[in-house]
Amino acid sequence: MASQSNFIVLNLALKDLRHEWILTACLIMAISAVLSPLLLLFGLKYGIIDWGTKHLVNDPRYREIRPNISKSFDKNWFDTLKNRDDVAFVVPMTREISATIKAHVKGHRSEQELNIIPTMAGDPLLLENGARIPGNNECVISSFAAKSLNVKPGDILVASAGRIIKGQYEYGTFKLKVAGILAERATQQKSIYVPLSVLEAVERYKDGQAVPEYGWPGSIPTAYPVFDGIIIVLSQKMTRLEQLMLCNNTGFTKIKQLEPDELQAKAGFTISPGMIAYHLFTLHKPAGMESIEAVKDKLRGKNANLFLWIRPITAKLFSNDKVPVADLTLYSLSSPPKKSKAVGLNFSTPWGENEGNVTRMIMLPPEIKVNGNNFFLSIEKEGRKLE
Numbered sequence: 318m319a320s321q322s323n324f325i326v327l328n329l330a331l332k333d334l335r336h337e338w339i340l341t342a343c344l345i346m347a348i349s350a351v352l353s354p355l356l357l358l359f360g361l362k363y364g365i366i367d368w369g370t371k372h373l374v375n376d377p378r379y380r381e382i383r384p385n386i387s388k389s390f391d392k393n394w395f396d397t398l399k400n401r402d403d404v405a406f407v408v409p410m411t412r413e414i415s416a417t418i419k420a421h422v423k424g425h426r427s428e429q430e431l432n433i434i435p436t437m438a439g440d441p442l443l444l445e446n447g448a449r450i451p452g453n454n455e456c457v458i459s460s461f462a463a464k465s466l467n468v469k470p471g472d473i474l475v476a477s478a479g480r481i482i483k484g485q486y487e488y489g490t491f492k493l494k495v496a497g498i499l500a501e502r503a504t505q506q507k508s509i510y511v512p513l514s515v516l517e518a519v520e521r522y523k524d525g526q527a528v529p530e531y532g533w534p535g536s537i538p539t540a541y542p543v544f545d546g547i548i549i550v551l552s553q554k555m556t557r558l559e560q561l562m563l564c565n566n567t568g569f570t571k572i573k574q575l576e577p578d579e580l581q582a583k584a585g586f587t588i589s590p591g592m593i594a595y596h597l598f599t600l601h602k603p604a605g606m607e608s609i610e611a612v613k614d615k616l617r618g619k620n621a622n623l624f625l626w627i628r629p630i631t632a633k634l635f636s637n638d639k640v641p642v643a644d645l646t647l648y649s650l651s652s653p654p655k656k657s658k659a660v661g662l663n664f665s666t667p668w669g670e671n672e673g674n675v676t677r678m679i680m681l682p683p684e685i686k687v688n689g690n691n692f693f694l695s696i697e698k699e700g701r702k703l704e
Contacts, residue, residue: 420477555593
């Protein structure tokens with residue numbers, strides 16, 4: 318039926334063209350009159366196939382992929398992307414609002430606002446457009462920026478990042494040597510290409526932080542506590558609605574009732590048989606103290622005991638003279654005697670519940686023997702090491 322319908326449509330179309338043969342001939346000649354000269358001219362001047370291959374395949378601009386939304390990615394995400402066979406180059410990017418500076422040639426007053434773009438070894442946009450990868454205290458600038466600043470390779474650019482602190486304008490300045498100028502095809506923007514560390518320093522400065530490597534003053538960021546979840550211990554079971562309410566506007570996304578063996582594996586302790594444990598947790602970004610307070614507010618009147626939870630961390634234990642002792646799995650736990658008794662814990666932590674005043678304390682399993690009270694822990698995570 319389908320083939321017969323197609324034949325009927327084609328037959329009617331051909332009859333219509335034959336009936337209106339004058340109009341059909343005019344349309345064919347009009348299209349030919351427009352396209353023929355264009356195809357001839359572009360074919361002679363550029364070569365259609367060669368032009369398409371050069372600009373759509375070889376030009377790095379057309380091979381570049383940029384996200385349309387702002388989103389944070391961790392180091393592992395970039396490492397995974399970099400190791401893909403179909404990815405030639407990848408570099409992190411900071412927030413767009415932080416990626417601008419003002420610059421002028423040393424000894425001149427003419428100043429231009431430039432877009433900062435990070436680069437690193439292997440960047441095809443630079444290597445295929447007549448420039449080398451800039452080193453420390455160096456930069457590569459676009460052709461349009463070079464013309465605006467009247468700059469040439471080897472010149473010194475004086476760049477400045479601005480911010481407003483308590484209503485006052487502040488500027489952090491630094492100098493960069495021009496290592497190269499890109500060809501015009503690379504970009505039509507006024508851009509400056511610098512190592513990623515330079516862009517990160519500018520972002521920190523605009524956020525109000527101090528940047529010691531450039532001598533820029535500012536605040537020193539302090540770490541604040543974040544948690545992967547909460548272990549909630551109750552004397553009676555919650556309804557499904559009550560469980561879901563703990564995931565509503567609290568910063569936590571999932572909740573699960575834990576069996577005794579699951580509790581032991583996740584938190585490193587067990588509770589009385591008559592108590593019920595729930596695991597409230599996040600899937601991606603850790604939650605802060607404001608999320609903890611929101612959960613406490615929703616559990617008001619239920620006589621709930623909360624244990625702040627961090628995913629277990631693997632570590633190596635060394636003696637005072639750096640001799641390996643054991644491989645450990647570290648669990649976080651704060652439980653003063655009153656809370657321990659309420660849920661049926663057979664021990665309490667010597668540091669109690671006030672974690673803020675306690676540093677570098679640990680409870681070891683009884684089978685691990687360490688001479689003295691001092692020893693070393695070695696923790697490796699995401700390529701970083703802490704001892």
